[in-house]
Amino acid sequence: MSTVTAPATTSLLQSRAASRGRRLRNHLATGLIIGSMAVTLVPLVFLVIFVVGRGGHAFGWHFLTTDIPILDREMGGGMKAAVVGTLLITGGATAMAVPLGVLGAVYLNEYGKQSRLARFIRFLSEVMTGVPSIVMGLFIYILWTLHFKSFSGFAGSLALACLMLPIVIRTSEEMLRLVPDELREGSYALGSRKVRTIRTVVLPHAAPGVISGSLLAVARAAGETAPLLFVIGIVTDTNSNLFHGPTTALSAQIFKNAISPFVGAQDRAYGAALTLILLVFVFTALARVVTTVYARRTTAAV
Amino acid sequence: MPEARSGTATVAPVLTRPPAEQHDGTREVLPPELGERQIVFDLSDVEVRYHGVTAVQNVNLRIAAREITAFIGPSGCGKTTVLRTLNRMHDITPGAEVRGRITYHGEDLYGPRVDVAEVRRRIGMVFQKPNPFPKSIHDNVAYGPRINGHKRGDIGDRVEHALQRAALWDEVKDKLRQSALGLSGGQQQRLCIARALAVEPDVVLMDEPCSALDPIATARIEDLMQELKSDYTLVIVTHNMQQAARASDRTAFFTAEVDDAGRRVGHLVEFDATEQLFTQPSDPRTEGYITGRFG
Amino acid sequence: MATETLAPAAPRNLSEGGVPPGRISDRVFRVVTLAAGLLVLVILGLIVVETAGQARSWLSAEGLGTIFSSNWDPAHHHFGALALIVGTLEVAFLALLIAVPVSVGLALFVTEVAPRPLRRYFVYAIDLLAAVPSVVFGLWAIHVLLQPLADVYSSISSATAGIPLLDTLFGSPSRSGQAVMTAGIVVGIMITPIVTAITREVFATCPASQKEAALALGATRWEMIRGSIFPHSRSGVVSAVMIGFGRAVGETIAVALVVGSNQRLSAHLFGTGDTMASIIVNEFGDATGTWRSALIGLGLVLLLLTVVIGIVARSVLGRAERRLAAVT
Numbered sequence: 001m002s003t004v005t006a007p008a009t010t011s012l013l014q015s016r017a018a019s020r021g022r023r024l025r026n027h028l029a030t031g032l033i034i035g036s037m038a039v040t041l042v043p044l045v046f047l048v049i050f051v052v053g054r055g056g057h058a059f060g061w062h063f064l065t066t067d068i069p070i071l072d073r074e075m076g077g078g079m080k081a082a083v084v085g086t087l088l089i090t091g092g093a094t095a096m097a098v099p100l101g102v103l104g105a106v107y108l109n110e111y112g113k114q115s116r117l118a119r120f121i122r123f124l125s126e127v128m129t130g131v132p133s134i135v136m137g138l139f140i141y142i143l144w145t146l147h148f149k150s151f152s153g154f155a156g157s158l159a160l161a162c163l164m165l166p167i168v169i170r171t172s173e174e175m176l177r178l179v180p181d182e183l184r185e186g187s188y189a190l191g192s193r194k195v196r197t198i199r200t201v202v203l204p205h206a207a208p209g210v211i212s213g214s215l216l217a218v219a220r221a222a223g224e225t226a227p228l229l230f231v232i233g234i235v236t237d238t239n240s241n242l243f244h245g246p247t248t249a250l251s252a253q254i255f256k257n258a259i260s261p262f263v264g265a266q267d268r269a270y271g272a273a274l275t276l277i278l279l280v281f282v283f284t285a286l287a288r289v290v291t292t293v294y295a296r297r298t299t300a301a302v
Numbered sequence: 303m304p305e306a307r308s309g310t311a312t313v314a315p316v317l318t319r320p321p322a323e324q325h326d327g328t329r330e331v332l333p334p335e336l337g338e339r340q341i342v343f344d345l346s347d348v349e350v351r352y353h354g355v356t357a358v359q360n361v362n363l364r365i366a367a368r369e370i371t372a373f374i375g376p377s378g379c380g381k382t383t384v385l386r387t388l389n390r391m392h393d394i395t396p397g398a399e400v401r402g403r404i405t406y407h408g409e410d411l412y413g414p415r416v417d418v419a420e421v422r423r424r425i426g427m428v429f430q431k432p433n434p435f436p437k438s439i440h441d442n443v444a445y446g447p448r449i450n451g452h453k454r455g456d457i458g459d460r461v462e463h464a465l466q467r468a469a470l471w472d473e474v475k476d477k478l479r480q481s482a483l484g485l486s487g488g489q490q491q492r493l494c495i496a497r498a499l500a501v502e503p504d505v506v507l508m509d510e511p512c513s514a515l516d517p518i519a520t521a522r523i524e525d526l527m528q529e530l531k532s533d534y535t536l537v538i539v540t541h542n543m544q545q546a547a548r549a550s551d552r553t554a555f556f557t558a559e560v561d562d563a564g565r566r567v568g569h570l571v572e573f574d575a576t577e578q579l580f581t582q583p584s585d586p587r588t589e590g591y592i593t594g595r596f597g
Numbered sequence: 598m599a600t601e602t603l604a605p606a607a608p609r610n611l612s613e614g615g616v617p618p619g620r621i622s623d624r625v626f627r628v629v630t631l632a633a634g635l636l637v638l639v640i641l642g643l644i645v646v647e648t649a650g651q652a653r654s655w656l657s658a659e660g661l662g663t664i665f666s667s668n669w670d671p672a673h674h675h676f677g678a679l680a681l682i683v684g685t686l687e688v689a690f691l692a693l694l695i696a697v698p699v700s701v702g703l704a705l706f707v708t709e710v711a712p713r714p715l716r717r718y719f720v721y722a723i724d725l726l727a728a729v730p731s732v733v734f735g736l737w738a739i740h741v742l743l744q745p746l747a748d749v750y751s752s753i754s755s756a757t758a759g760i761p762l763l764d765t766l767f768g769s770p771s772r773s774g775q776a777v778m779t780a781g782i783v784v785g786i787m788i789t790p791i792v793t794a795i796t797r798e799v800f801a802t803c804p805a806s807q808k809e810a811a812l813a814l815g816a817t818r819w820e821m822i823r824g825s826i827f828p829h830s831r832s833g834v835v836s837a838v839m840i841g842f843g844r845a846v847g848e849t850i851a852v853a854l855v856v857g858s859n860q861r862l863s864a865h866l867f868g869t870g871d872t873m874a875s876i877i878v879n880e881f882g883d884a885t886g887t888w889r890s891a892l893i894g895l896g897l898v899l900l901l902l903t904v905v906i907g908i909v910a911r912s913v914l915g916r917a918e919r920r921l922a923a924v925t
Contacts, residue, residue, distance in 0.1 A: 036702025132847025
């Protein structure tokens with residue numbers, strides 16, 4: 001066989017001198033890209049170490065169920081009032097924001113769709129997600145606290161609900177949009193009216209996504225400080241009545257204690273920070289679990 | 303899915319001679335003419351796996367310079383997969399593994415010191431669906447030379463030369479600054495060819511370049527391919543047998559068969575001069591495919 | 598017993614009146630959901646109205662020009678907003694300076710560089726950063742960042758003393774570490790996740806065919822990113838930056854803890870400063886009368902600023918989406 005293969009005396013495929021610069025730039029870019037991930041992970045890791053390290057020894061069931069000492073300089077104690085306050089206030093906000101937000105999303109996706117009003121509402125919701133939480137706090141202060149001349153946990157719930165509402169509307173609308181029209185049409189074809197279709201077909205199908213989005217909104221609200229500061233007051237006694245009397249919350253306590261010179265208060269701040277982070281992370285993780293289960297369910301069904 | 307069967311009429315009917323000696327497909331016989339030609343690619347025992355599952359295996363063939371080599375076969379038999387090993391596009395396909403040995407002018411294409419960017423400059427590719435950049439016609443063709451560091455004055459000439467080579471110059475010379483997306487499908491594909499030619503490759507790989515085009519545009523590209531083969535080595539994947547029969551010099555027929563584990567695996571059945579493969583195929587499977595009995 | 602005949606009723610004119618039972622609940626439900634949707638409008642409108650109302654006494658006492666006055670001195674009844682506005686913008690720009698390059702790098706990391714099976718986990722990590730409450734960031738910054746930064750500031754400041762522009766920027770370093778720059782760094786870290794999330798989505802929409810085309814011509818990965826992904830993503834990234842800017846402007850608690858509460862107009866980035874959100878939180882408890890009205894007025898300015906930023910960001914993204922839809 002007289003095949004002729006070109007003798008490879010010089011490599012054709014290895015980089016030439018001219019392209020060395022290109023390869024260098026490519027490597028540099030890759031390095032910077034990986035570097036940005038490292039740079040981002042560093043504060044996250046340090047922060048977690050900080051909170052767990054300093055808050056860890058204070059934290060525990062005892063911490064969650066012991067009253068806040070009246071005097072900052074007292075050592076020990078717990079954050080019971082703040083825990084109760086955070087749970088009640090955030091719970092109240094969720095009870096208002098999630099149903100209203102989902103209903104609003106239902107309007108946008110099932111009724112209004114691309115009408116001018118619906119587009120306007122959609123646009124404003126998105127803009128409203130960018131409004132700083134302190135403005136919500138000022139708003140509720142003016143509207144509610146000034147008017148009723150008293151602090152209450154409920155006012156805090158209102159402020160957080162204003163914060164959560166646009167977020168719930170946006171994420172819920174996206175989930176509703178993902179429900180295929182074929183499902184709706186199938187329901188209509190069987191004679192169901194719109195309300196029933198929404199109730200029995202659309203919402204159940206979108207439920208995991210809506211729940212997941214709402215959980216993330218709850219996590220965000222639980223961590224908020226500014227909206228609460230002017231409207232709930234500050235106390236050390238646990239107030240289990242959402243509607244009557246001032247109360248406190250974990251975020252507010254952390255803020256107050258952060259600048260305290262007393263070690264006792266600082267310790268409690270770390271403990272409260274750990275508590276708050278755990279709470280927020282639990283909700284965030286729950287949201288992700290719901291999404292994953294949802295994804296698995298839809299792929300299994302296919 | 304049955305392949306388009308537009309070409310059977312012009313392929314000479316299979317003769318009634320008995321089937322030739324069985325080729326086990328793992329050792330192709332070089333027709334005598336190939337002997338005098340330069341070998342550009344030499345594939346030995348090439349296998350490609352996706353996420354551990356073999357898609358195509360036992361591929362042995364050699365591609366000669368300044369010719370048009372066609373890969374034909376039913377869908378899913380690995381022709382595009384093998385084509386993409388030739389310019390290392392599988393490097394960016396998640397989960398893809400290329401085994402075996404592929405050499406380019408005698409050099410290991412997957413060697414440790416090989417510069418992938420240089421590989422792809424020398425071995426260009428035109429895709430099934432034309433994919434011009436959302437830039438001007440000029441900037442599309444200039445993209446390659448610019449990356450390679452050519453100076454501005456030089457680039458204008460290279461763009462013109464490439465567009466002429468791709469038989470597109472006369473149609474676009476007055477609108478070089480306009481968006482490439484305003485061209486027709488056939489023009490966009492010729493633009494993609496020009497873009498590939500602008501970096502002065504040695505080989506141009508074409509993955510079903512005409513499948514998204516109308517017959518007139520297809521005919522223009524086939525004419526273009528005949529012109530290009532005097533300067534470039536062309537390897538084209540096509541599901542259109544008639545195109546392979548009339549346009550290529552050498553044809554490789556792939557097919558997919560179910561292995562013992564029940565999975566479809568592609569492999570090379572026969573590789574021969576086009577005229578030979580279509581008039582006197584050595585393998586009954588080839589015969590079956592080109593006469594439309596399956597595929 | 599006579600069974601009722603099931604003779605079909607005469608076909609009804611479908612467009613005849615008469616409301617079948619389901620129809621009422623349909624209408625009611627529609628109204629209910631519409632009301633829920635309108636709530637957003639109502640709330641936003643009320644916020645503007647109420648804050649403007651409460652801010653009136655500030656504006657009437659000082660005149661509209663007070664927005665451009667840099668004298669904030671409650672003790673002497675001066676409530677000029679300029680220093681706060683400038684401080685807010687300084688912190689926000691510094692935050693963007695840090696967050697945008699990092700976010701672009703992160704987005705590229707997750708979409709192009711990281712090994713595929715691991716990508717999900719990196720996204721989780723970034724989302725975790727987003728979940729950390731502002732007050733916890735502030736707490737961490739106080740105890741972990743202030744001291745080291747104070748040292749850095751004094752070194753850079755002494756190194757650049759005398760150099761014309763730099764000594765203005767880096768002069769008078771804060772000894773405590775509380776500074777405009779510190780706030781910028783903390784806020785930068787905090788807005789990175791949201792900017793990354795949007796940028797990542799935009800990068801992911803770049804069609805694979807475009808990326809393959811670039812690579813097939815012999816481009817290196819970086820050249821492909823610059824040649825295919827970046828041009829495709831331009832408006833989306835601009836929108837992401839604007840949204841990050843809006844967040845940075847509104848960031849309150851972490852800033853309040855580390856910025857130093859100094860309401861003097863200054864370009865000293867390493868010196869203490871203040872922002873609108875931060876001063877509201879710090880002074881509201883003690884404020885009365887015009888002072889309180891001025892703080893609410895600052896809240897109004899903050900609101901208008903973020904609303905404008907939000908509108909611009911949305912329309913930029915909308916235009917980009919429409920252009921993309923036309924091309925694909």
